[in-house]
Amino acid sequence: MSERSRRGQSVDVGLAAFYVVCIAVLAFILLPLLTILFHSVGGSLSGRSLGSLTLAHYAGALATNLDPLLLSLQVALLTTVVATLVGVPAGYTLVRYDFAFVDLLRELTVLPMAIPGIVVGIGIVRVWGVPRFGVDLAGSTALIACAHVLFTVPFIVQTTMSTLESIDYRRLEESARALGAGWVETFLYVVVPNIYRGVVAGAIMVFALSMGEFNITFFIYATGNATLPIALFGGFRTASVGQASALASLFVGIVVLSLVVFQMVSDQRIHETGGNA
Amino acid sequence: MSDHADDHPAFAWRRPDVSWRRRLDDLLPWLLSGPLVALYALFLGLPLLRLVRLSLDDEAWIGANYAAVFLDPTYRTALVTSLAIAALVTAVAVVLGLFMAYFIARRDLPGERVIVAVISFPISLPGILVAWAVIVLVGRTGVLTRAAAAVTGGDPSGYSVAFGLVGLLIGYVYFTLPRTTMSLVGAIEKVDPTVEEAARSLGASPRQTFRHVTLPAILPGIASAVVLAFSVSMAAFGTALLLASGTVDILPLKIYSVILGTYDYGAGSAMAIVLTAITVGVIYGYARLFGGAVYE
Numbered sequence: 172m173s174e175r176s177r178r179g180q181s182v183d184v185g186l187a188a189f190y191v192v193c194i195a196v197l198a199f200i201l202l203p204l205l206t207i208l209f210h211s212v213g214g215s216l217s218g219r220s221l222g223s224l225t226l227a228h229y230a231g232a233l234a235t236n237l238d239p240l241l242l243s244l245q246v247a248l249l250t251t252v253v254a255t256l257v258g259v260p261a262g263y264t265l266v267r268y269d270f271a272f273v274d275l276l277r278e279l280t281v282l283p284m285a286i287p288g289i290v291v292g293i294g295i296v297r298v299w300g301v302p303r304f305g306v307d308l309a310g311s312t313a314l315i316a317c318a319h320v321l322f323t324v325p326f327i328v329q330t331t332m333s334t335l336e337s338i339d340y341r342r343l344e345e346s347a348r349a350l351g352a353g354w355v356e357t358f359l360y361v362v363v364p365n366i367y368r369g370v371v372a373g374a375i376m377v378f379a380l381s382m383g384e385f386n387i388t389f390f391i392y393a394t395g396n397a398t399l400p401i402a403l404f405g406g407f408r409t410a411s412v413g414q415a416s417a418l419a420s421l422f423v424g425i426v427v428l429s430l431v432v433f434q435m436v437s438d439q440r441i442h443e444t445g446g447n448a
Numbered sequence: 449m450s451d452h453a454d455d456h457p458a459f460a461w462r463r464p465d466v467s468w469r470r471r472l473d474d475l476l477p478w479l480l481s482g483p484l485v486a487l488y489a490l491f492l493g494l495p496l497l498r499l500v501r502l503s504l505d506d507e508a509w510i511g512a513n514y515a516a517v518f519l520d521p522t523y524r525t526a527l528v529t530s531l532a533i534a535a536l537v538t539a540v541a542v543v544l545g546l547f548m549a550y551f552i553a554r555r556d557l558p559g560e561r562v563i564v565a566v567i568s569f570p571i572s573l574p575g576i577l578v579a580w581a582v583i584v585l586v587g588r589t590g591v592l593t594r595a596a597a598a599v600t601g602g603d604p605s606g607y608s609v610a611f612g613l614v615g616l617l618i619g620y621v622y623f624t625l626p627r628t629t630m631s632l633v634g635a636i637e638k639v640d641p642t643v644e645e646a647a648r649s650l651g652a653s654p655r656q657t658f659r660h661v662t663l664p665a666i667l668p669g670i671a672s673a674v675v676l677a678f679s680v681s682m683a684a685f686g687t688a689l690l691l692a693s694g695t696v697d698i699l700p701l702k703i704y705s706v707i708l709g710t711y712d713y714g715a716g717s718a719m720a721i722v723l724t725a726i727t728v729g730v731i732y733g734y735a736r737l738f739g740g741a742v743y744e
Contacts, residue, residue: 185654193551196544196625200566203581203622206591210584261484268477276481278735283492285731287683289700290720293707294495297502321491324484354476376572383574385686400574400686407580407690412589419580426572430565 204423210416228417232406236418239402246312246398247381250319254377258324259370262331263362267340280328283321288386291318296390310393318387323377327370334369335362371436379429383422496724503718513718523719526702530723533613533698534681537620541677542670544621545628552629553636564633570626575619575686582619582691583610612695619687624680628673635669636662668738675734679727699723 213225233240265277283291295318299308308314340362347357385400392401399422406415506512517523548567552560570578586592587610597604609615639662647657663670685700693701699719707716 189547189551192544192547196548197563197566199622200570200626202591203585204569206584207581257483257487260480264477264480270477273477276485278732279488280484281731282488282728285679285728286492286496286724287685287700287720287727289683289685289703290499290724291492291495293703293716293720294499295491297498297713298494299491317487317491321487324487328484354472379572383572383577385574385576389686389689400576403574403580404576404686404690407576407583412584415580416584419577422577423573426569430569430572434561434565 207416207419207423210412211420213413228411228413229421232410232414232417232421235410235414236399236402236406239397239399240421242312242396243382243399246316246319247378249316250323250381251374251378253316254320254324254327255370255374257320258327258373259331259366261324262328263335263358265328266332266335277332280325282325284325288322288384289390291321292387292390295387299391310391310396312396314391315388315396315398318391319381319384322384322387323380326376326380327373330369330373330376331366334366337369338365340365368436372433375429375433375436379426379433382425382429499717499720502713502716503721506714513714514722516715517718517722520715522697523702523715526697526699526719527722529697530682530699531726533616533620533696534678537617537624537681538674538677540617540621541624541628542632542673544625545632545673545677546670548625548629549632549636553633554641567629568626570623571630573623575623575684575688576690578619578623579687579690581622582615582687586610586615586618611691613692616688616692616696616698619691620681620684623684623687624677627680628677631673631676632666632669635666635672638669639665671734671738675730679730682723683727 211228213228261280265273265280295314299314301307301309308317343361343365344357347361348354352360383400384398385404388398388401389404392398397405403415403418403422406418410418503513504510517527551557552564552567557563573581584590586608588605588608590608590610593604593607593609596602596607609618644657644661647661648654652660683700685704688696688698688701689704692698700723703716703719703723706712706719
């Protein structure tokens with residue numbers, strides 16, 4: 172009996188320690204975010220300015236960073252559209268067809284996630300920093316968008332592949348084609364509706380990742396087309412704590428919004444993927 | 449392509465242009481994946497080739513830049529520091545990630561969705577934002593800095609650790625922990641809880657159950673989390689640029705300072721290729737060993 176109760180006790184201690192670690196981890200994730208939010212509305216830990224909550228930091232941050240914010244939104248939208256148009260057919264091909272090099276291609280698709288952003292950034296600048304093949308992309312927004320598509324397209328390819336594998340697309344396709352539908356009709360009216368939700372979820376991740384991309388963009392942007400993360404980097408070094416925090420909160424807000432939409436269209440979790448830090 | 453309904457002889461009458469369609473069907477995979485292949489070739493393949501060529505470009509001999517990466521003390525220090533930091537961060541993030549993943553996968557808690565949302569949130573944050581989070585946490589006027597100073601009555605500046613090794617480690621754990629956690633949640637959820645319950649009802653302690661039942665089953669998941677955390681930590685740049693530029697010599701910062709400071713593309717691109725070989729190597733090494741992808 173005594174042994175039993177002792178075991179019961181040690182279990183409780185272990186469980187308590189377990190909960191303490193978990194709650195500490197959650198606090199570790201949340202505390203800085205809440206602090207940034209607190210600073211952004213004029214809160215200060217010295218307590219003197221606590222009574223004067225203000226949106227002035229947001230106004231200031233927006234006034235000085237409106238262009239980067241708008242540029243980032245444009246680039247992220249463009250990236251999402253292009254990455255989806257490039258990634259869905261490619262993902263479909265990689266699952267659907269058996270052709271030479273298909274296994275190699277499947278393995279190669281994750282490369283933009285596996286290669287450090289700084290390496291891709293420096294490489295792209297060395298190749299596209301001068302006019303090549305008759306196109307001059309140096310420092311252009313188009314080059315930033317191309318780099319973002321490269322960086323995010325693996326997410327679309329992966330989502331498309333795993334969604335296709337989770338439905339019985341072969342039987343659906345065969346039925347459609349046996350009924351006389353050509354491949355275009357089959358693809359548009361049978362495959363696409365079945366993978367639609369998965370692809371939309373992937374596209375939202377792409378949007379959030381493009382908004383936050385820093386490592387590659389840092390090497391290829393020109394002074395006129397700094398994206399929001401580049402502006403954040405400058406802001407953290409030069410702006411006041413309040414303004415930098417307002418800018419950071421704004422960014423956190425965009426990411427939260429993307430993730431809320433993601434949760435609404437998909438019951439998947441944000442998986443272990445995610446961008447370069 | 450016998451699984452194509454059109455190709456079946458029974459349907460040949462319906463498809464007078466069958467040879468034309470078959471040719472299109474054969475071309476289709478190339479047409480559909482063409483844009484992706486072009487994108488990779490132009491913006492990944494060419495840049496990497498260019499870096500390889502730059503790294504081999506040396507007056508002395510072809511491998512001189514690579515020899516320098518491993519032998520020259522300044523470059524070697526950066527490589528070793530990077531490996532050590534990545535290993536330490538990986539260990540912390542995987543152990544804490546196991547706690548969190550167990551918490552999410554096995555405890556039926558109210559608000560589990562919220563907890564998952566909170567923990568997976570930093571995955572989508574850019575590295576520089578994580579750096580700012582570290583600064584408001586343990587910077588000169590950070591929350592924890594002030595708290596520590598208030599408790600001990602010391603000078604806050606003594607507890608300001610954001611800029612340097614400690615800040616770097618905190619930031620790296622901040623962005624790797626969500627990744628390891630979410631990777632491990634998937635692995636733990638695949639373990640049948642009734643097997644664990646059976647072990648418990650046979651008298652095994654929670655620790656024994658974990659050690660002998662759960663752990664062997666989730667080992668591939670742990671390996672995947674290790675690979676993910678390690679490669680992300682090795683590759684991280686934005687966080688380090690803000691927190692440790694000039695104080696902690698890690699490989700990405702060294703590449704940056706060598707290339708933009710001294711325009712030494714030979715040494716810089718050799719380091720970049722070594723870094724790429726490490727991050728890509730662990731990911732493909734995992735795929736070879738465990739037969740699955742780290743990124744799912």
